[in-house]
Every structure is written in structure tokens, then in C-alpha cells.
Amino acid sequence: MKVHTKKAELQTNKQFEPIDISDTVKETLAESGVKNGMALIFSNHTTAAIRINHNEPLLLQDFMKMLHRLVPVNVGYAHDVFEIRENVSVNERSNGHAHIKAFLLGSSETIPVHAGKLMLGEKQSIFFVEMDGSRKRDYIIQIMGD
Numbered sequence: 530m531k532v533h534t535k536k537a538e539l540q541t542n543k544q545f546e547p548i549d550i551s552d553t554v555k556e557t558l559a560e561s562g563v564k565n566g567m568a569l570i571f572s573n574h575t576t577a578a579i580r581i582n583h584n585e586p587l588l589l590q591d592f593m594k595m596l597h598r599l600v601p602v603n604v605g606y607a608h609d610v611f612e613i614r615e616n617v618s619v620n621e622r623s624n625g626h627a628h629i630k631a632f633l634l635g636s637s638e639t640i641p642v643h644a645g646k647l648m649l650g651e652k653q654s655i656f657f658v659e660m661d662g663s664r665k666r667d668y669i670i671q672i673m674g675d
Contacts, residue, residue: 531673538667577658580658584654642672
């Protein structure tokens with residue numbers, strides 16, 4: 530079994546930003562030489578997620594509105610009260626909302642690979658979902674199989 534791992538980088542520009550990373554994952558799959566197996570896409574950040582959905586601008590806007598209603602920015606999260614928290618970093622942001630959104634969405638997706646292709650549906654795209662931007666980010670793509 531082959532295992533091909535790549536750390537991909539990107540720059541986010543907004544506090545909330547779904548970025549289509551499908552092409553990068555497909556390029557990594559092609560580099561791997563794997564024909565049958567699986568692709569794992571993983572965010573190693575606690576304020577970002579990896580999700581699969583339809584890349585349609587109005588739907589992405591609806592998604593942002595829904596997340597904002599579920600987890601508003603200004604609710605007074607205990608995580609953001611630096612005076613009572615321990616081990617606060619010098620440049621830490623007030624981002625309790627982003628941690629909760631990422632917790633709800635999840636940090637990874639696994640996609641079957643068959644005949645050298647991701648077995649995504651016709652309308653499916655893979656997104657890196659930023660919830661605490663703008664900043665430099667990275668994510669892991671791991672392709673496994675034969």
C-alpha cells in the first residue's frame with residue numbers, strides 16, 4: 530500500500546471563508562499514483578474545518594448565515610475572557626465562536642478513490658472553511674491505497 534502525504538498552504542482573507550480546495554486534492558491524488566484507496570483531508574487548526582458541499586455562491590452565503598445564527602460572534606464566550614483563562618498566548622484572538630463552529634463542522638473528510646479519481650458526486654467540492662481569518666493556514670492531504 531502506498532501512502533502519499535502533502536502539507537498544502539493557503540492564505541485566507543476573511544473571518545469566515547469557505548475555500549474550494551478540490552483542485553489541490555485532485556493534483557495531490559495524481560502525484561501519488563494511487564488508483565484505488567482513499568483520500569484524507571485534515572485541518573490541524575481548531576478554528577477551521579474541512580467539509581464537502583456544493584460550490585454555489587448563494588448556498589455558501591446561506592451556510593455562513595446559518596452558522597452565524599447558531600454560533601454568533603458576540604455572545605460572551607468564556608474562552609474569550611483572558612483575565613480568567615490560563616496559558617493565554619500573547620497574540621491570542623477573541624475567537625470562542627470560531628472554535629465552536631469548527632467543533633460542529635469537523636476537522637476532516639475521507640473520500641474513496643477508484644480508478645485514480647475521487648468518488649465525489651457531480652456537485653460536490655471539498656472546502657477548507659476558515660472561521661478565524663485572515664491568516665496563513667495549512668492542511669494535510671493524505672492519499673492511501675494501491
